[in-house]
Amino acid sequence: MNKTLLLSALVSVSFAAAQKTVTLPWSGAITGPTSDAGASYGAGVEDYCKYANAQKMLPGITLNCVTRDDQYNNANTQRNYEDFVGNLNAPVFLGYATGGALQLKSVIQETKIPTLTASYHIGIVDAPDNTYTFLPVSSYSENIVALLEYVAKKERGAKVALIVNPSPFGRDPVVDARKAAERLGLKITDVQEVGGNNLDNTALLKRLESQGAKYIINQNTAGPVANILKDAKRLGLLGKMQFMGAHYTGGEDLTKLAGDAAKDFIWATSYYLYDEGNQPGIQLVKKIGAQYKRGADTIRSVHYTSGMMAAAIAIEAMKRAGANPDAAGVYRGLISMNGSKAFNPGFAVGPVTFSAKDHIGAESLRLLQADATGNFKAITGAQRSAMFQLVHPMK
Amino acid sequence: MPASRFTQTGNYRTRYRQDQTIFATYSEQLSLIVLLALLLLLPLILPKTLLRDVNMIMIYAVAVIGLNITTGYTGLINIGQAAFMGVGAYATALAATRLNLPFFLAIPIGGLAGALVGTFVGLPSLRLKYLYLAVATLAFQIIFEWGVGHTPLLAQGGAISLPQVQVFGVKATFFNHNFVWYYLILPVLVVMALLWRNVLRTKHGRSLIAVRDNDRAAAAMGINPGTAKITAFMIGSFYAGIAGGLFAYFQKAVVIEDYGLHISIQLLAMAIVGGLGSLPGSFLGPLFIVALDRVVGNTSNWIGSQNLFPAGVDAATALRPLSFGLAIVLFLMFEPRGLANWWRLGRLYFKKWPYKF
Numbered sequence: 001m002n003k004t005l006l007l008s009a010l011v012s013v014s015f016a017a018a019q020k021t022v023t024l025p026w027s028g029a030i031t032g033p034t035s036d037a038g039a040s041y042g043a044g045v046e047d048y049c050k051y052a053n054a055q056k057m058l059p060g061i062t063l064n065c066v067t068r069d070d071q072y073n074n075a076n077t078q079r080n081y082e083d084f085v086g087n088l089n090a091p092v093f094l095g096y097a098t099g100g101a102l103q104l105k106s107v108i109q110e111t112k113i114p115t116l117t118a119s120y121h122i123g124i125v126d127a128p129d130n131t132y133t134f135l136p137v138s139s140y141s142e143n144i145v146a147l148l149e150y151v152a153k154k155e156r157g158a159k160v161a162l163i164v165n166p167s168p169f170g171r172d173p174v175v176d177a178r179k180a181a182e183r184l185g186l187k188i189t190d191v192q193e194v195g196g197n198n199l200d201n202t203a204l205l206k207r208l209e210s211q212g213a214k215y216i217i218n219q220n221t222a223g224p225v226a227n228i229l230k231d232a233k234r235l236g237l238l239g240k241m242q243f244m245g246a247h248y249t250g251g252e253d254l255t256k257l258a259g260d261a262a263k264d265f266i267w268a269t270s271y272y273l274y275d276e277g278n279q280p281g282i283q284l285v286k287k288i289g290a291q292y293k294r295g296a297d298t299i300r301s302v303h304y305t306s307g308m309m310a311a312a313i314a315i316e317a318m319k320r321a322g323a324n325p326d327a328a329g330v331y332r333g334l335i336s337m338n339g340s341k342a343f344n345p346g347f348a349v350g351p352v353t354f355s356a357k358d359h360i361g362a363e364s365l366r367l368l369q370a371d372a373t374g375n376f377k378a379i380t381g382a383q384r385s386a387m388f389q390l391v392h393p394m395k
Numbered sequence: 396m397p398a399s400r401f402t403q404t405g406n407y408r409t410r411y412r413q414d415q416t417i418f419a420t421y422s423e424q425l426s427l428i429v430l431l432a433l434l435l436l437l438p439l440i441l442p443k444t445l446l447r448d449v450n451m452i453m454i455y456a457v458a459v460i461g462l463n464i465t466t467g468y469t470g471l472i473n474i475g476q477a478a479f480m481g482v483g484a485y486a487t488a489l490a491a492t493r494l495n496l497p498f499f500l501a502i503p504i505g506g507l508a509g510a511l512v513g514t515f516v517g518l519p520s521l522r523l524k525y526l527y528l529a530v531a532t533l534a535f536q537i538i539f540e541w542g543v544g545h546t547p548l549l550a551q552g553g554a555i556s557l558p559q560v561q562v563f564g565v566k567a568t569f570f571n572h573n574f575v576w577y578y579l580i581l582p583v584l585v586v587m588a589l590l591w592r593n594v595l596r597t598k599h600g601r602s603l604i605a606v607r608d609n610d611r612a613a614a615a616m617g618i619n620p621g622t623a624k625i626t627a628f629m630i631g632s633f634y635a636g637i638a639g640g641l642f643a644y645f646q647k648a649v650v651i652e653d654y655g656l657h658i659s660i661q662l663l664a665m666a667i668v669g670g671l672g673s674l675p676g677s678f679l680g681p682l683f684i685v686a687l688d689r690v691v692g693n694t695s696n697w698i699g700s701q702n703l704f705p706a707g708v709d710a711a712t713a714l715r716p717l718s719f720g721l722a723i724v725l726f727l728m729f730e731p732r733g734l735a736n737w738w739r740l741g742r743l744y745f746k747k748w749p750y751k752f
Contacts, residue, residue, distance in 0.1 A: 031695045032715065069696050071715065074653055076692075078646065079447055086443060086570060102554035103648040110559075111569050123553055166544060167652065168553040193544075 022325055023064040023088040024049050024314060026307075027080035028096025028118060032071035033196075034221060036253060037303045038096055041118050042067040044285075044307020045094055047292045052315045060323055063315070064088070074100045078107070085113050091327040092314045095119070098169040105129040114317065114331045116310045116361075118303075120247060121172050122392060125359040134334060136310050136361045137270035137348055138384075140219055141173040141392055143246035143365060145180040146268050146385040150367055151215045151242075152184035159189045161213035163204075163228065165220045166193040173219050173246070179391040189213045198224050201231040209237060218245035225249045225265075226257035233261040242266065251302040255374035262370045266379070270348045270365045271309070274300045275375055281305070281346025309347040313361060316343050337361075349382035357394065404747050415596045431585065438577045446573040448685055453580045454641045455681035457587050459665045460674070461634025464591065466663070467672035468600075469627035470607030471520050475532035476635050476662045478539035479516075481654030483509040483636025484643035485543065488555040491644075498560045502583075502640035509636020510629045517628025521621045536656050543651050552651035557644050576645050583641065587634060592674060594630070603627050607672070664719055668726050670733025679734035684719075691718045 029038030049065035070076035077100030095117040109129040122139040164170035189211040250267030289299035321329025342351040350364030368376035486508030490501040544552040567575040605613035610620040669680020
């Protein structure tokens with residue numbers, strides 16, 4: 001009996017010793033500006049990471065799931081990065097904000113830590129210093145160009161106005177949008193910057209109306225867009241103007257804030273939505289959300305799904321790295337995701353494909369339109385923007 | 396003067412020349428030398444993450460000395476100090492990346508750019524005072540952010556990466572970054588502080604204080620208030636420009652978000668909490684605010700994780716601005732002279748201990 005006990009104790013001890021701990025870190029805005037999206041995104045990362053541990057997705061490895069608030073402050077993001085990479089030896093970094101991601105590019109290049117961010121700013125994967133930076137899904141620029149393609153198909157020569165956030169996040173797609181509009185025969189009548197303090201948009205909307213802009217494309221967050229939609233409804237412009245937007249403009253956040261003014265809004269995103277319960281990825285989102293007792297708002301948010309997607313990609317890359325997932329192994333794991341080895345966790349409308357040159361994961365996207373009940377329904381299938389590849393060839 | 400300048404407990408000065416000395420006693424001199432020696436050893440003791448905070452505090456201290464020059468010593472309200480920092484940061488980044496200048500030349504260029512722009516922005520101070528001047532500097536802050544955001548040369552407010560620096564054969568890498576930069580920022584801070592302490596002893600420094608206390612009386616005494624005000628803006632924004640250059644290198648890239656209005660407000664909070672018109676306050680203010688930020692950050696993390704509030708009520712996010720606002724209001728109400736006054740009282744206590752006369 002004693003021998004059996006001793007043996008089982010030895011087995012347990014040796015099993016524990018064999019069990020390696022690897023840190024999966026995320027730094028983002030749990031509080032502060034954009035925390036409405038960041039808190040759900042962080043919850044998605046954390047829950048998927050815990051789920052991976054529970055499912056023993058990585059044999060012999062226990063993930064140390066760390067989500068840390070950077071308050072949307074670049075200095076805090078760097079502080080977290082230093083801690084994750086310098087002290088916790090994290091082989092991968094999951095980031096959040098555009099500014100923080102851009103600022104970290106040279107450091108990421110130096111430390112060779114593969115990085116995925118919640119910002120889909122194309123500059124993050126543009127040269128230089130882009131070897132180790134990856135976007136989980138298609139960029140904002142591609143979202144906008146896809147919307148322009150939709151407009152061009154509907155009405156050649158149409159007048160389009162862009163409303164963008166006054167930040168690197170907002171301004172980035174403007175250059176590509178201008179190039180694409182020119183090739184598509186569309187006329188960009190105006191580019192206006194609108195931040196989160198837009199309490200009255202009457203002047204803005206009247207100006208766009210006087211220019212004859214029929215399609216208004218937003219590169220912003222849901223809050224400012226909701227205010228614009230409500231003002232457009234008040235001014236009776238909703239039927240006359242078609243409002244559209246890139247990833248962070250739409251989803252549950254928009255319909256919650258804008259109410260029925262969000263009706264007919266066209267949204268470009270690569271993710272499946274909560275209501276698409278037939279999708280395996282969404283079934284998993286619901287299961288994990290319930291398992292870790294998240295609130296209904298969090299589980300319904302597309303940002304919860306996005307966080308899970310980022311964590312799933314990082315964990316899959318670790319899996320492909322083998323028993324010792326260091327940064328080099330994770331990088332190899334990421335760039336092996338193509339062809340028959342593409343990774344499809346089911347959260348996005350297409351598989352995640354990376355290579356040494358291709359640093360954009362799920363490149364496919366769909367256009368969805370809000371119905372009267374505030375739900376977004378797909379109006380296109382999963383597609384890539386043909387024009388984007390012409391106006392912004394990746395190096 | 397008493398026989399020993401070690402045991403002096405009161406003001407024994409009988410000549411203006413004595414009044415202009417930097418140190419009243421040898422013990423003050425000695426304590427500064429000990430403090431500097433301790434500061435040189437600090438990186439060997441502190442954990443890496445705390446060292447980053449210390450570096451941030453030192454950079455902010457340079458900017459707050461500058462803000463104190465305009466607002467604390469000369470009485471010109473300035474809500475655009477972060478924009479002056481930004482001017483310095485972008486000028487430094489351009490000097491380092493376009494002109495390929497080494498950091499020890501690029502950072503002073505940032506300071507000069509800050510001074511140049513500061514002189515221009517200071518022009519309204521010839522006609523405007525108090526709130527009106529505050530709004531003029533606020534306007535500059537907004538113009539700066541808009542201007543950078545629309546200038547392709549400045550990456551439209553996106554990131555301009557700074558090259559790695561090398562000092563005495565040691566390259567600043569990811570792993571020694573905070574360590575190397577500590578030893579680069581500390582001497583800059585010490586030199587800038589001593590420089591300002593010396594300027595204060597000159598007629599130019601004293602004229603700034605005279606203008607703050609009463610510009611008409613100062614004019615009657617032969618001081619040109621306009622020159623004094625412009626000089627204050629020039630020197631204050633030079634300090635901000637140097638701080639911006641240091642921050643740009645320390646953050647490894649310049650991004651517009653680091654020089655927004657909220658940072659200007661934060662710098663003003665540091666100056667108020669530290670003590671307006673006080674050199675020790677320029678160090679204590681940043682120390683207090685950065686420490687408060689860390690404590691509040693951790694507390695709001697904890698609150699956020701407890702699910703204490705219903706969905707949609709983001710109490711954790713509200714805690715930070717609330718605590719900053721509260722700190723400023725409480726200091727203004729109960730200790731308008733800031734932490735520098737506590738420092739003064741502490742020094743006074745030890746000077747007289749044990750009840751020497």
